[in-house]
Amino acid sequence: MDHSFCHCPSSLAVWNLAHCNDLSNANDMVETLNDIFINRPYDADKLSKIILLCWQIWQKRKNVIFRNEIFSPHAVVAGAAAFTRRLNSQTNTSSCVAAHSNNIKWSLPSSGYVKLNFDGYVFQHNSNFASGFVLRDDSGCPLIAYTRRIGKTDVPIAEVVALRDGLLSARNRNISRVIAEGDSQLVINCIKSTTSIPSKLSSIVKDIIHIATRFEHISFSHTFQEANFIANVVANHSHVLGFKFFSAGCYCFKFRLL
Template identity: 35%
Template sequence: MNEIWKLNIPPKVKIFFKVKIFAWLLSRGRLKTKTRIASFCDNNDTVCQLCRLGDEDLNHVFFSCPFASGVWQNAGINIYDFSSFDAWFLSWFRKGYHKVNTENLIVLCWKIWEARNNLIFRQKTVSPIMVVHAAATLEAGFRDNNLVRDTFPLSHYGIIKWTPPPPGVFKLNFDGSVRDKNKAAAGFVIRDHDANPIFAGSRSFGSSSVPIAEGSALRDGLYHAFLLKCKKLIVEGDSKLIIDAAKNNCTVPWRLRTLFKDIWFLSSQFEEVAFIHIPREANLVADAVTNHAHSSPTPTTWKQKLPFSAFSAFNFDYFSSSCSRGFAL
């Protein structure tokens, strides 16, 4: 499986293995699953820690385990055309295979294995959708920093669609915009795992720039999520600058530094928070809520509802299957 070494996957991850070494071990069936350990030492505990429903071997961990199935489902990947993980894994390297797709699958496997190890050794749990977001962020960040020409869009498996968070987690989408004479507006929406709006807000604040409008929307959304006592939060926005700055992945422009002191402080108040950059087409409701502020002179909030002007975007998120880049309502 020499193709493993040609893949453009992060050569080093701080926790546990190098990803390429992990991929090589995976291809050779040498990962230390519980059943493999039991084959050469006295170990009676072979039950999968992630689901407690089956013996932990490679096929179970990455294919038949309900946790793994949840990861593939949230990533929009169909695994049901294959009878086993081995058969599926070999298909990733067939003649004419798409290199970026294989890289994405390898990193998703790495993140599943990392979730398994964190549960066993650190008693830390994550949801399948958090694994998908973490894998997307890892690969996207690596490609951005290494000038890879093959893009890794947040619609990383060929679809663009807003997806609800898992149970117990809330999702915050934010947006900012500037119109005539630099009139800026900011808006956000917080939704639950059933895609129901929990809280939304928008406001205009005179002459400003798009980054300040986007950052203000993020700060407003985090503040209200904190007031609502949301403990776990996924934050999505279509401004790469604001998302990268929130994650400390770039130098914050001086005009935004005071704003980001508030953002970082508010972020620290949650048990778990993940910042995700998404295409504009997956941020339609936040965009519609923001647009409301351009026609309203006073700040407006909505509890468990949305402005009428956002209904089309909400229905699209709720009922549509996906859309392509450039889509607009």
């Protein structure tokens, strides 16, 4: 990973073009990310910028190998910028939509609680699915983010798998108070038993309900996609970067190949 993102001349050119001086001078990717996002004040814009650039670097490197394309640092930066513009344009298609979107934001959990956001993601070119979740404390600090590939299935299964994984992770870390949020109304209704549970979800939903009894307090609620964006990004990274990733205890980032 250090070679791909830190030592490779092409990647260095990307960081220089994007004015990411910390990464253009980095020797160790994990230590540098720790310094930027753990040891310094949280900067959401910088986090988004680095994630998008890493995504573009990885995609372009794959294209060099599998499609014999030429790696262009300018194309990487332009691709990240274009994605940002598309994302912004989707929330500004009309004044009403823009106002609505601006009011939908992720909110901190109550004091003493941890918020679990979960989501499923489908990679369009091969119809494979991934699940992902992120746990954040009452100050908004990420405790752990996790993603894994689950093969060919469908969105509801990917989302209940993500929810189950998130709850198990919370219990393994002795977290006792959880607010679980997802953008699938079906999944939330199944957990709350306010709708009939599809047979394909039945066993996993039973697991979730059983795990939920082990918490001191837990709630399940539906949220909009705008407020669940980070969970979607986490799930997406299983396909884009090809590995699971963790940010554990807000002290370190660990990257593991699948």
